[in-house]
Amino acid sequence: MKKTLLATALLALFSLSVSANQSVHINPQTLSAVQWQDIEFSKNVKTELSANQNQTFTRSFAGTESPVVAYRITANQGALTIDIYSQIIDGNVFIPNAVVLDANFNVAASYPSSMFKFQEERGMLPNRFTAELNLTPVSGQDYIYLLIYTTQQDLGKTTTVPHPAKIYAKAMGNQPPAINDIEVKHSRSGEIVVNVSNEQGTRFIGLDDILPTKSSKKMTAVGATVDGSAAHSKAINTPVDKDTEAYFNQAVTKALKAKDINKALNLVNEAEKLGLKSPRQIFLKNVNSN
Structure with missing residues (x-):
């Protein structure tokens, strides 16, 4: 019991510096009632979303009722890479926000929509917003959890994407035509594709600090240490x-x-x-x- 309590106390909350001021707070009891779907490694899993799937529990942190993607991920097989993309469909796109939760449904990492970057159509891949999450679950956790949603702020915006004729011209090495680009609405409807693989991770899920990424971005720890004080990047005396x-x-x-x-x-x-x-x-x- 003592070992379990200590491990739980070490599960501090973290976010990248870009999202440090947008920390997501979710009641773990609320999350324990969510229907989590198991996801297999190295398979693209598609989830279609619509306003008919709005979840009331998202209002407290998303500012609106949003459809969600909720996956349970095996956490006892080493480091993980999670690729997420949301494709543009019929002039609409679901703008993702994501949180990673530890085994006890504590928020361990927060990824706001600003971290999902637009990528132009290329080959078989459509216009899409995408992000890669590099995670390292600490031993002792059977599962971690991935929750994807959109926010009221994101729904109030639009995105301008290149006209397909311009993309085709560029692919053929020709001068793009002088035509207007397309304005895409942010929507509660869309399609999210997730792929989880066993690859080298850089963010520890379940410890009170995280490793620096290759981009040398400053990491900001948010949460409580063993004694309940605020987590920080300095040496811990516990x-x-x-x-x-x-x-x-x-x-x-x-x-x-x-x-x-x-x-x-x-x-x-x-x-x-x-x-x-x-x-x-x-x-x-x-x-x-x-």
């Missing part, structure tokens, strides 16, 4: 249990075996923020032995 220390030791060793020095260093730095010393000792021992 004792860390042996399972957490073992997790970092194994992760550093694995990264070094894969010759991923940058990842190993990042893990060492994050471990030291928690007051752990053994990961650096493992790092130095392995590097000096080569």
